[in-house]
Amino acid sequence: MAPMRRILTHEVRGLFADRIVWISAVAVVLLSGYAVHVGARATEAHRGQVATAVAEEAERYILLRAAMEEVHAGNASPSAFQDPTRPYVAGRGRGQRYAVLPPTSFQASAVGQSDLFPPVVPVLLDGADPRSTREEIENPVHLLSGPLDLAFVVTFLLPLLALALSFDLLSREREQGTLGLLLSQPISARRLTLAKLAARWGLLFLLTAGAGGLAFVLLGGGLTPDRFFLWAAIVGGYLAFWMGLAAVVNVTGRDSSRNAVALAFLWLVFVVLIPAGVQITAALVHPVPSRAELVALEREEVRQVQEQASAVLAQYFDDHPELLPEGSVDAVDFQTRAFAVNQEVRSRLAPVRARYRERLEAQREWIQTFRWLSPTILTYEALVELAGTGDGRMERFEGEIEAFHAEWVAFFEPLIYGNRRLAPEDLDRLPSWRFDEEGDREVWAAVLPGLLGLLLFAGGALGSALGLLRDGGDRRWTP
Amino acid sequence: MLRAIVRKEVRETVRDGRFRWGAALVGLLLFLSLAAGFAHRKEVERAHASAQAMSWAQWLEQGDKNPHSAAHYGIYVFRPVSSLSFVDRGVDPYMGVSTWLESHYQNPFENRAVQDTPALARFADLTAASTLQLLVPLLILLLAFRSFAGEREQGTLRQLLSVGVNPRRLATGKVLGVGAALAILLVPAAAVGALALLMAGPGGGATGDEGLRYILLLATYLAYFGIFTALAIGVSALASSSRTALALLLCFWIGNGLLAPRIASDVARSQVPLPSSLEFQAGIQADLSQGFDAHPPRELRQQILRDSVLAAHDVADPAELPFNFAGLSLQSGEDFANLVFDRRFGALGRRVEEQLELHRRLGLLAPHLSVRSLSMALTGTDPAHHERYAGAAEEHRRLIQRILNEDIMANSRFGETYIADGSLWARVPEFEYQGPGIRWSLAGQGTAAAGLLVWLLLGAILTRVGATAVARRA
Numbered sequence: 001m002a003p004m005r006r007i008l009t010h011e012v013r014g015l016f017a018d019r020i021v022w023i024s025a026v027a028v029v030l031l032s033g034y035a036v037h038v039g040a041r042a043t044e045a046h047r048g049q050v051a052t053a054v055a056e057e058a059e060r061y062i063l064l065r066a067a068m069e070e071v072h073a074g075n076a077s078p079s080a081f082q083d084p085t086r087p088y089v090a091g092r093g094r095g096q097r098y099a100v101l102p103p104t105s106f107q108a109s110a111v112g113q114s115d116l117f118p119p120v121v122p123v124l125l126d127g128a129d130p131r132s133t134r135e136e137i138e139n140p141v142h143l144l145s146g147p148l149d150l151a152f153v154v155t156f157l158l159p160l161l162a163l164a165l166s167f168d169l170l171s172r173e174r175e176q177g178t179l180g181l182l183l184s185q186p187i188s189a190r191r192l193t194l195a196k197l198a199a200r201w202g203l204l205f206l207l208t209a210g211a212g213g214l215a216f217v218l219l220g221g222g223l224t225p226d227r228f229f230l231w232a233a234i235v236g237g238y239l240a241f242w243m244g245l246a247a248v249v250n251v252t253g254r255d256s257s258r259n260a261v262a263l264a265f266l267w268l269v270f271v272v273l274i275p276a277g278v279q280i281t282a283a284l285v286h287p288v289p290s291r292a293e294l295v296a297l298e299r300e301e302v303r304q305v306q307e308q309a310s311a312v313l314a315q316y317f318d319d320h321p322e323l324l325p326e327g328s329v330d331a332v333d334f335q336t337r338a339f340a341v342n343q344e345v346r347s348r349l350a351p352v353r354a355r356y357r358e359r360l361e362a363q364r365e366w367i368q369t370f371r372w373l374s375p376t377i378l379t380y381e382a383l384v385e386l387a388g389t390g391d392g393r394m395e396r397f398e399g400e401i402e403a404f405h406a407e408w409v410a411f412f413e414p415l416i417y418g419n420r421r422l423a424p425e426d427l428d429r430l431p432s433w434r435f436d437e438e439g440d441r442e443v444w445a446a447v448l449p450g451l452l453g454l455l456l457f458a459g460g461a462l463g464s465a466l467g468l469l470r471d472g473g474d475r476r477w478t479p
Numbered sequence: 480m481l482r483a484i485v486r487k488e489v490r491e492t493v494r495d496g497r498f499r500w501g502a503a504l505v506g507l508l509l510f511l512s513l514a515a516g517f518a519h520r521k522e523v524e525r526a527h528a529s530a531q532a533m534s535w536a537q538w539l540e541q542g543d544k545n546p547h548s549a550a551h552y553g554i555y556v557f558r559p560v561s562s563l564s565f566v567d568r569g570v571d572p573y574m575g576v577s578t579w580l581e582s583h584y585q586n587p588f589e590n591r592a593v594q595d596t597p598a599l600a601r602f603a604d605l606t607a608a609s610t611l612q613l614l615v616p617l618l619i620l621l622l623a624f625r626s627f628a629g630e631r632e633q634g635t636l637r638q639l640l641s642v643g644v645n646p647r648r649l650a651t652g653k654v655l656g657v658g659a660a661l662a663i664l665l666v667p668a669a670a671v672g673a674l675a676l677l678m679a680g681p682g683g684g685a686t687g688d689e690g691l692r693y694i695l696l697l698a699t700y701l702a703y704f705g706i707f708t709a710l711a712i713g714v715s716a717l718a719s720s721s722r723t724a725l726a727l728l729l730c731f732w733i734g735n736g737l738l739a740p741r742i743a744s745d746v747a748r749s750q751v752p753l754p755s756s757l758e759f760q761a762g763i764q765a766d767l768s769q770g771f772d773a774h775p776p777r778e779l780r781q782q783i784l785r786d787s788v789l790a791a792h793d794v795a796d797p798a799e800l801p802f803n804f805a806g807l808s809l810q811s812g813e814d815f816a817n818l819v820f821d822r823r824f825g826a827l828g829r830r831v832e833e834q835l836e837l838h839r840r841l842g843l844l845a846p847h848l849s850v851r852s853l854s855m856a857l858t859g860t861d862p863a864h865h866e867r868y869a870g871a872a873e874e875h876r877r878l879i880q881r882i883l884n885e886d887i888m889a890n891s892r893f894g895e896t897y898i899a900d901g902s903l904w905a906r907v908p909e910f911e912y913q914g915p916g917i918r919w920s921l922a923g924q925g926t927a928a929a930g931l932l933v934w935l936l937l938g939a940i941l942t943r944v945g946a947t948a949v950a951r952r953a
Contacts, residue, residue, distance in 0.1 A: 276605030
């Protein structure tokens with residue numbers, strides 16, 4: 001192994017003497033630091049929104065309880081639309097709960113979907129839809145630009161830096177006339193290539209992981225060791241793929257500048273074209289219908305149901321005679337009727353709403369199937385899942401909101417139909433929100449396949465480079 | 480002489496495998512993204528038109544009810560999509576498509592298309608605009624970085640200059656050569672675009688002057704490609720080797736197209752912060768209930784109105800007025816709320832515009848920001864066009880309120896239950912949006928146009944300097 005080590009030492013020395021290497025190193029450190037800063041700020045804003053909502057809810061509940069006590073003590077007699085002891089009033093604006101999605105410990109690493117979806121969704125009797133909740137005020141051009149977060153730096157820029165360091169891996173030695181000299185040493189072309197790759201990979205990997213890790217400790221609110229380990233593994237695998245690709249091009253290619261152009265095209269193909277192709281085909285094969293029509297459709301349903309409101313109510317009391325208050329169905333008050341109409345409209349529109357989600361899930365499945373075409377998709381998906389800002393956690397949030405809303409409605413339903421009143425102590429029995437966070441096992445399960453895929457890609461690229469070298473490559477490479 | 484140089488450059492470029500592959504790839508993407516943009520636009524246009532027709536029919540057929548109930552029922556309007564949005568969707572996916580015109584409140588736009596997309600869509604958003612703004616420039620760089628440096632390395636540059644070729648003319652020829660090679664790709668694309676524009680039709684009146692817009696759009700992108708061609712050839716002439724030329728040009732490409740828009744957003748966000756949604760809503764509510772400037776709080780406002788109206792008509796009770804006071808009171812509430820909305824939404828709009836102007840100024844450092852701003856303005860898909868539509872919708876909302884409140888004033892008595900018959904709803908005109916002409920669209924784009932011109936000049940200077948340096952060095 002002595003010559004191998006000597007080559008490695010020589011390579012590292014050579015790298016340190018190269019201007020491009022220093023520029024790349026500075027770029028990696030600056031970009032990683034800045035990106036973590038961007039991610040940390042976004043996370044902080046997210047945390048702030050959640051905290052504001054939680055505080056608002058707590059304060060509102062104190063006021064609500066006080067108002068209920070007033071009514072109970074007989075000191076106040078508000079109108080039916082203001083009376084907090086009426087379940088229909090408490091279950092809507094005054095007692096609404098917030099479903100909140102707390103930021104994960106690793107969220108500063110990828111903004112993902114978190115700047116598009118509100119982390120705070122009001123849950124009230126009328127509904128709870130994270131996709132139509134009022135969003136944070138933001139300049140749309142900023143959303144269009146996308147964030148300069150660590151996931152972007154890793155997926156888009158890191159390959160370019162890797163290619164800048166390795167596009168002339170072997171071709172430069174040949175152009176300088178030193179390749180022959182090197183190969184005259186007791187070392188094979190494969191060993192030489194491996195040593196060169198290892199030096200470059202090690203340098204970039206240590207820089208990226210080091211700068212990223214340091215930035216996390218300093219700016220990103222600390223480091224979660226197991227997530228960081230996974231993150232580093234993804235970065236390492238992705239880097240290895242690009243290094244391997246550079247080696248393949250170097251082995252088969254000609255002069256340095258042609259290699260550079262070929263690699264730039266490959267970057268374009270893997271980073272831009274294949275992901276875009278997968279995304280565009282997903283949207284073509286499983287198009288999500290426009291929400292515009294849902295707006296008008298919902299209105300139409302409301303009108304129809306309102307016309308049949310009495311029938312809807314009668315049906316309900318037919319099924320639940322025990323809840324029928326004194327008097328006939330016709331005497332049931334406005335709120336009960338409104339609740340029944342809303343429930344009916346929701347259940348009628350459920351299949352229409354479900355279609356949006358089904359289509360989106362079908363798109364996701366399509367992407368899951370075709371993500372194996374590009375290591376960039378694998379990396380991006382793994383990074384956002386790891387940060388908890390990807391589709392997986394968003395879907396989980398949506399599912400839990402739906403369940404919580406059902407629970408909320410189920411709590412109020414018998415109270416409203418039974419025309420009962422709430423007592424202040426009932427507030428303690430109201431369903432309360434708690435996000436059932438993904439466990440470590442689930443995160444690993446979401447990330448590992450992608451990581452394995454990355455390693456396969458990296459192995460494939462490296463293997464073919466070395467394989468090509470064996471198949472007479474040694475001779476071809478001797479000038 | 481120049482013609483010979485151009486012919487040689489074109490022939491060499493077209494023979495080059497890199498160009499063939501690159502042009503085929505970029506061309507394919509351009510056509511696919513234009514087609515996808517066209518199909519998408521068509522579908523959105525259909526959905527919006529049908530939803531708006533449905534909402535209008537629902538308004539007309541809501542039956543007999545109190546006009547104020549009808550005002551709360553309201554109308555939904557849906558933003559039309561501009562014909563040229565198949566080239567550049569701009570911020571369309573990030574903006575809500577519909578708003579609810581109801582009484583008392585200026586509602587925000589809802590239902591953003593981007594909320595129904597997976598995470599990858601954000602990452603891999605390939606449209607005709609991004610192909611033109613990012614990929615074509617990359618193709619240009621990869622084609623042109625060797626133009627001088629490569630000839631120098633091969634030794635042909637010396638030969639050329641020794642036979643008396645003027646280096647400036649050589650540089651011009653090289654620029655034109657790259658241009659001519661690109662034209663093979665871009666002229667058909669432009670023709671397809673023009674055809675698509677003809678097929679797209681007026682686009683629900685989202686914008687006017689489509690033809691002129693398209694021509695200016697072509698000119699804008701042409702200028703942008705010119706910048707890249709001139710820079711690439713200038714750098715190629717000045718750089719010590721083709722390797723350095725490529726490294727420098729790729730750095731510029733990354734900085735300009737990938738980093739600049741993101742960094743500009745970050746700078747704009749910290750220089751001109753926007754209020755949070757909660758603060759903004761709280762501000763509106765505070766203005767409405769407590770008044771602002773010299774405007775008194777709500778109770779006092781209502782008191783003053785009542786007293787002054789009663790005094791003017793010299794009666795003691797609102798029931799004795801010759802009109803229904805309830806209608807007047809509602810309308811006065813609307814009038815005050817409109818002041819609040821103008822003030823609050825106006826301030827927010829100005830801040831967003833300040834941020835965008837900052838982006839355009841930064842276009843002096845990165846031409847991508849300039850071309851993006853111009854492209855969105857010309858295709859009618861930038862935030863300003865959305866604001867204009869939102870303003871028109873808001874005007875319509877106010878008109879509806881006025882018509883209905885005046886009906887309450889004229890046709891009902893104070894304190895009695897009033898049910899208007901369904902014919903009243905048809906007295907509200909249907910909302911029809913007339914999009915802006917080209918002058919309006921370009922009014923705020925001075926900085927962006929200047930940015931593009933400055934870079935074009937910079938490119939020309941660099942090519943010239945490069946050509947002179949080449950002659951000296953050879």
